[in-house]
Amino acid sequence: MNRSNIICLIVASAIGISVCNIANASDLDIQMFGQKVSIAKGPDDQEILKIGDREVHKNYYVSIDEIQIVDGIPTAVGNSSAGCNACEGSPFMVSFPPGKPPRIDGPLDSCLPVKTTVSERHIHFSTMPLPNAPGKNWEWTPVSGFKEVEAEAFVADKSKGWDQLRERSETHPSSLLENAEVSAEINRLAGADKALVNDILFGVGSGEYKGDFFVGITCSRHMCLDQEALVVADLQSKTVYLAWKPSGQKIKVSPVVKSWPEKAKVELREWSAKWK
Numbered sequence: 001m002n003r004s005n006i007i008c009l010i011v012a013s014a015i016g017i018s019v020c021n022i023a024n025a026s027d028l029d030i031q032m033f034g035q036k037v038s039i040a041k042g043p044d045d046q047e048i049l050k051i052g053d054r055e056v057h058k059n060y061y062v063s064i065d066e067i068q069i070v071d072g073i074p075t076a077v078g079n080s081s082a083g084c085n086a087c088e089g090s091p092f093m094v095s096f097p098p099g100k101p102p103r104i105d106g107p108l109d110s111c112l113p114v115k116t117t118v119s120e121r122h123i124h125f126s127t128m129p130l131p132n133a134p135g136k137n138w139e140w141t142p143v144s145g146f147k148e149v150e151a152e153a154f155v156a157d158k159s160k161g162w163d164q165l166r167e168r169s170e171t172h173p174s175s176l177l178e179n180a181e182v183s184a185e186i187n188r189l190a191g192a193d194k195a196l197v198n199d200i201l202f203g204v205g206s207g208e209y210k211g212d213f214f215v216g217i218t219c220s221r222h223m224c225l226d227q228e229a230l231v232v233a234d235l236q237s238k239t240v241y242l243a244w245k246p247s248g249q250k251i252k253v254s255p256v257v258k259s260w261p262e263k264a265k266v267e268l269r270e271w272s273a274k275w276k
Contacts, residue, residue: 033096073142087111105145129154173216189254
């Protein structure tokens with residue numbers, strides 16, 4: 001999005017919410033609710049957010065993504081990222097209480113994607129629940145800033161099984177763990193390494209369908225080439241084939257390689273070649 005252009009849509013409604021979609025570019029220099037707001041690269045190549053003459057936040061990527069009116073107070077939802085693809089950007093908030101200096105809250109301490117839901121009196125932020133870690137929830141209000149609220153436990157969807165894989169909508173191995181029938185098989189194969197494998201499968205990676213085989217490869221965040229996993233799901237036989245490499249250890253395979261179909265063995269050979 002081009003930060004130099006702002007496209008604002010004022011929604012005249014009973015709750016009086018104003019919505020602005022703010023575009024992204026290398027620089028931002030605008031007047032926002034009577035305050036000069038700018039983002040520009042500093043000498044260390046990090047982007048600096050300034051309000052007036054005050055430097056209020058700095059990171060490798062900083063953006064103002066949208067504007068909302070929350071409980072009558074103009075606010076801006078921003079995003080801050082250290083770069084790389086290991087962590088998602090984290091939201092922060094700027095609010096403009098009338099007659100007072102602007103206030104800055106955040107960024108949130110989260111490496112995972114954060115969903116934002118706006119209501120009349122607060123903004124709700126949440127991360128997706130994971131098998132080994134509940135989803136985090138925060139509420140932000142102009143008066144109190146961020147407040148962490150009750151976490152949400154991960155529960156695999158019992159309505160999903162092998163038939164859902166025939167829809168071929170999965171693009172990441174983590175989707176398999178959300179499928180109760182398939183995740184149960186993955187956890188059985190992982191055995192004592194269940195927690196580790198779950199973490200890896202929710203890491204950085206992707207999946208694709210090759211005929212009736214779903215093939216997914218992932219690595220733990222910040223640990224690619226050191227800690228990775230391969231999962232192959234055979235839709236015809238409704239069988240999962242799993243391989244994972246714990247940090248500093250040799251590759252583990254379940255079930256034994258000789259029981260893998262040839263197409264799955266090809267994927268295993270290609271994936272494991274990087275460590276030979």
